Amino acid sequence: MGVIRRGANGGFKGKAGSVIGSSWKSIDYIKGLYKKRTKPATEEQLMQQAKFTLLMRFLLPLKVFIRIGYGQRKTDTHTPMNVAFQENLDRTIAGDYPDYTLDYSQVRIAEGYSGGTTESATAVDGVLTVTWDTVQNTMYEQKEDDLMYIVLYHPGIDQFLTAPTPPQRADGTVDITLPNHFQTGQGHVWLFTADRKGRNVSRSVYLGEVALA
Structure with a gap:
């Protein structure tokens, strides 16, 4: 795929001969027809x-x-999903083909x-409890109203769960009620923080495998 930097006619959209023109984020691209x-x-x-x-x-x-987690990375030419995919590809795949698995401890x-x-x-009695340090590190411009994003993944049912409303850093803890179908087996938990504008973001932390039953 080519990128149109400049030209007498500028970019174009649609099919022209053996190429297709399109644009994304004010950048004009050309690519060959699918073979x-x-x-x-x-x-x-x-x-x-x-x-x-x-x-x-x-x-x-x-x-x-x-x-949110990858929103500040290469936003001019890549979507956050593109960046997250590329940065996770090399470190998260485990096992041998065709029986690949994900190493959840390496997922970001x-x-x-x-x-x-x-x-x-x-997790106790159908409630997932997540706690964190409320101390604010001025080096990282942390604030008491930073939002805490929590993700629980249950591989047995292939579903995700999070808090209905992200708690704040100052809260120090949150209880998430688990639906009945989540109250079995093991789950994996991640946490990351971001300021209200989603600009000052932390690296996600893997909190480990949690017994949900």
Whole structure:
């Protein structure tokens, strides 16, 4: 795919001969028409496709979080989802083809400063409790009204859960009531913070695997 930097006629949209013109974020692109594959995919291509499918299937439901967590990264030429996908691809895929799995401890849903605070997550009697340090680090411009974004993933039912309303840093803790179908097996929990404008964002922290039963 090519990028139109300048030209007598500027960018264009639609099909013109063997190329298609389009634009995104005021950048004009041209790309060739799709060509139907005539050769079977190689094993290496199948391996890459399997990795792409596994990771993207996991990340897509997290789009609202990734938009905040990666919203400040390469926004001129890449979407937050593009950046999150590329930065997670090399470190999160485990196992051998075709039995790839995700290493949840390596997944990041936000990238930013690393504050080194203390966080924890436990589940008792159908309630997930997440706690964090309320001390504000001025080096990272933390504030008491920073929002705490919490994600729980249950691989057994392939569903995500979060707090109905993001708590604030000053709260120090939040209780999330688990639906009945979440109260079984194990879950994985992540947490990251962002200011009210979503500009000062922390790196997401993996809080570990939590027994939900």
